[in-house]
Amino acid sequence: MTLTLRQTILAGCAALFIAGCSDSNDAVASAGAGLPPGGGGGDSSLQKKLAPDAPEGQLALSVETLADGLVNPWSISFFPDGTILVTERPGRIRAVRNGALEAEPIAGAPEVFAEGQGGLFDILPHPDYAQNNVIFMSYAYGSEDANHLRVARAIFDGEAISNLEVIYDAKPPKEAGYHFGGRLVWGPDDKLYFTVGEGSRYKEKAQDMTTSYGAVIRLNEDGSVPDDNPDFGPGALPELYSKGHRNPQGLAYDGARDILWEHEHGAMGGDEINIIKPGANYGWPISTYGIDYNGARITPFTEYEGTEQPFKYWTPSIAPSGLAVYRGDLFGDWQGDLLVGALARTALHRVIMEGDKEAGEERYLIGERVRDVRVGPDGAIYVTTEDRGGAPVGKLLRLTPQ
Numbered sequence: 001m002t003l004t005l006r007q008t009i010l011a012g013c014a015a016l017f018i019a020g021c022s023d024s025n026d027a028v029a030s031a032g033a034g035l036p037p038g039g040g041g042g043d044s045s046l047q048k049k050l051a052p053d054a055p056e057g058q059l060a061l062s063v064e065t066l067a068d069g070l071v072n073p074w075s076i077s078f079f080p081d082g083t084i085l086v087t088e089r090p091g092r093i094r095a096v097r098n099g100a101l102e103a104e105p106i107a108g109a110p111e112v113f114a115e116g117q118g119g120l121f122d123i124l125p126h127p128d129y130a131q132n133n134v135i136f137m138s139y140a141y142g143s144e145d146a147n148h149l150r151v152a153r154a155i156f157d158g159e160a161i162s163n164l165e166v167i168y169d170a171k172p173p174k175e176a177g178y179h180f181g182g183r184l185v186w187g188p189d190d191k192l193y194f195t196v197g198e199g200s201r202y203k204e205k206a207q208d209m210t211t212s213y214g215a216v217i218r219l220n221e222d223g224s225v226p227d228d229n230p231d232f233g234p235g236a237l238p239e240l241y242s243k244g245h246r247n248p249q250g251l252a253y254d255g256a257r258d259i260l261w262e263h264e265h266g267a268m269g270g271d272e273i274n275i276i277k278p279g280a281n282y283g284w285p286i287s288t289y290g291i292d293y294n295g296a297r298i299t300p301f302t303e304y305e306g307t308e309q310p311f312k313y314w315t316p317s318i319a320p321s322g323l324a325v326y327r328g329d330l331f332g333d334w335q336g337d338l339l340v341g342a343l344a345r346t347a348l349h350r351v352i353m354e355g356d357k358e359a360g361e362e363r364y365l366i367g368e369r370v371r372d373v374r375v376g377p378d379g380a381i382y383v384t385t386e387d388r389g390g391a392p393v394g395k396l397l398r399l400t401p402q
Ligand SMILES: [Ca+2]
Pocket: 244, 272, 282, 283, 284, 287, 288, 308, 309, 310
């Protein structure tokens, strides 16, 4: 049973937040910056000198709670019969049908490595799901000493998951449970795109083209490598589509603009939105607008020849997770705007677009860490919220204009 609560976020209601560090699940962040357990209240004197946050949103929103009591709900996916699946990072898949959360998780979820930031991440229905029942899943797999991002395909018949088939293992295996990436997107070319993080302590590998760290990967739906992938040079992995990323937890294909948008956590500052181009290098850790959690410079460069500049960056960090491009009927003025969840800032950020350019930004305070954001088939905006420590208080919220 699910209670449906309604609350209201009024324009101009909310609080000033001093910067938190980027993904405050990050153990490096916790150790270095001494953040409070809730995230989003960092108190570094360095951060206080930096730019103020985006202005409060001008549109009054209604917030409907579709599900409550979730543990780190990581992603939201929509199915043709109206079912919404929400992953819980410890490895459960929960179904919301007819506005209510089902008590029993969906059977057949994969075995995951659920330590640190690891666990079950995205579920992506195949574009022909209504005919073939195929889904793709991303998750952390392995042990504390040897783990990696894994992508699998499976059958979801509406009741249970079966026929799990692993189609990709990020390589090589790494230690500790940080910076997996894990967002899945279907491209207009019928290819599967997904993000892989750089493992936090392996940042130099974001520039090592023989590894899948810090990358966007492009595959055929059976896991084979397309023959028209970009060439990253001798010895490079053929599945690489772009490199030089840190921890990308946002990926969205924008059909109207034909742009693949990505965002990623910086360290302390330097969160980025990027336009992903084949064969491009997005710079981490050679160039960044952030610094390390202990205040040290990671690199002297904010720009570096041969690396891409971000479309937009946040210093101080908002800790972005979840990315959607708004297209729908409910938010008339928001067509084509970018919606970004923020963990540290506990808000939904709206990047206002005019054509292909940013025309402003506003944020809607949710008050809890926003882990995912999607636009539903009904034109409403759906977000998940989570407790950083994993308390079972996560929610699936449906946002509409008041
Ligand atoms: Ca970059």
